[in-house]
Amino acid sequence: MALLKTSEAHADRSPIRQAVILCGGLGSRLGDLTQDTPKPLLPVDGAPFLELLIREITRFGVTRFLLLAAFQSDKIEAFAAELPARLGRDVTVEVAIEPDRAGTAGALFHARERLEDRFFLFNGDSLLATDLLALEARLAADGAVGALALRPVDALGRYGVVTLDGQRVTAFGVSGDPAAAGLINGGVYAFSRAVVARLPPRGALESDVLPHLAEEGALRGLVCDGFFLDIGVPEDYARAQTDIPAFFRRPALFLDRDGVLNEELGYVGTIDRFHWIEGAREAVKLANDRGWYVFIVTNQSGVGRGLYGLEDVRVLHAHIDAELRDVGAHIDDLRYCPHHPDLGRGDFRRDCAWRKPSPGMLLDLMRVWPVDRDRSVLIGDKTSDLEAAERADVRWIRFVGGRLDAVVANLLDENHT
Ligand SMILES: [Mg+2]
Known part of the structure; x- marks a missing residue:
């Protein structure tokens, strides 16, 4: 089989090759569905959701995957072992097991030794159509530690709003009028390793890290107004069975x-x-x-x-x-x-x-x-x-x-x- 591979010959241009995926959520909103299955492994149209997410990420040249697991990590490990063969692609898939309930920032903190100079980070239970090369390019700006994909919504609801000045994020997660339109966090990030110094051993990126990076002027944003689906919500998980296959079916x-x-x-x-x-x-x-x-x-x-x-x-x-x-x-x-x-x-x-x-x-x-x-x-x-x-x-x-x-x-x- 002949596959597209990276080469040391182009290390000087150093594209991002690593994707880290948060897989540790308990999935409590899904009730019985996640009794025996970690949320990212729930089937969508016959395949684990995480496989579909990873397949999409490979389109942008990512070849190394690090799955941050906690709840039922043995199942994530079994999935990781099988994945390269299922994808028919030359990828490595590793699993890092975080301490119980470390939160999204804590999970990343505990995996800090395994993070590359620059990496993508994804929520393991949602899919946002993102041009990862454009997101990566945002990270090249002076002083940028992170770049995040932002989703425009008609009504903020329970989500905090993100404000932009050009490409720079000026405020992250400020609670606003639930009925107002605005930009919210899409759960897809590009980070430089410099983020490690800001990570607590226990805590959430959304409350303990990203607001501070925004205040420092170290965050960039990329507005993504395409497909989005979060399988962590029961109605959306049901909708995923038809909407996700339709999203992936392309000429x-x-x-x-x-x-x-x-x-x-x-x-x-x-x-x-x-x-x-x-x-x-x-x-x-x-x-x-x-x-x-x-x-x-x-x-x-x-x-x-x-x-x-x-x-x-x-x-x-x-x-x-x-x-x-x-x-x-x-x-x-x-x-x-x-x-x-x-x-x-x-x-x-x-x-x-x-x-x-x-x-x-x-x-x-x-x-x-x-x-x-x-x-x-x-x-x-x-x-x-x-x-x-x-x-x-x-x-x-x-x-x-x-x-x-x-x-x-x-x-x-x-x-x-
Ligand atoms: Mg020819």
Whole structure:
């Protein structure tokens, strides 16, 4: 299996690769449902909620997960052990067990030795559609210790209001008129490790940490007005069974690599021979912003032929990933086929079901991701790409040159999404 991986070669750009997830809540509002199951593991459409949350986070290049558990932590540990195989992705999943009722800030405090220089933090029982790359970018501001996703609501209800001056949070969690509109905490954060110095061994982020960071001017905010659901409320947990699958079901843009994203020079295996097609990175960003999955499907028989190695492919794909980040864009997942039926050497000589024109790479992506096939499109430059799309029952566009973003803008407009 060929998967998008990080590379030490790009440590200098140091994207956030760690996500910490708060899994210690008791779920008392859900009554019997959480008697034997930690709230984040409650099933949604047949899968544990936490698996769906983590799958969404992997789209943004996160590969290391740290689950902060307390209540029924043995079940969280069993889940963590199985997860990489269930995701079909190269991720590590660790569990840190917090002392009883340490609270959200306390849970983070007790895991402080395991936090990376910068990390994302999520509530394990809610889902907010967040452009994590945009949130990460907020953290780069001078003096920022944290950045949080904010949700606009028509009525604040029991929630404290968050106020912004530009991107800077000026006040966090101040109680306001329950009937007034405003911004509330969305439960998705990016932090620098500097937050550790502010954490108490027992306490809540919302009351004991974030208000102080706001006063210091060390918090940034990102308004996210897309999908939100909190499974901790019984009515919303019931609603999750239909709303969450609908949220995850999206069209996919399958992109051939050589000749579509980068110039076709024949067997491109190294960064020096990788030259972007005009508008290619912008095209990926357009599809990201429209909520489409974006996948690369590429034949790389150059590996099988001995022209370059698997590690070269990984380094090149980390480079593509880093360059896309510069424009706030990301590839959600990727498949490549290193085999060739006649010219492959050793184990690489194989009539592989992943090698286009066979549809294996597309089919595997549609097995892992809940793709809306009818609205999906493949863009390729060769007949073998288009044949693979046909055999996977996916529409296709032949790319014949010009700006790729113009092609993608057209197809997104046709789809009215
Ligand atoms: Mg091509």
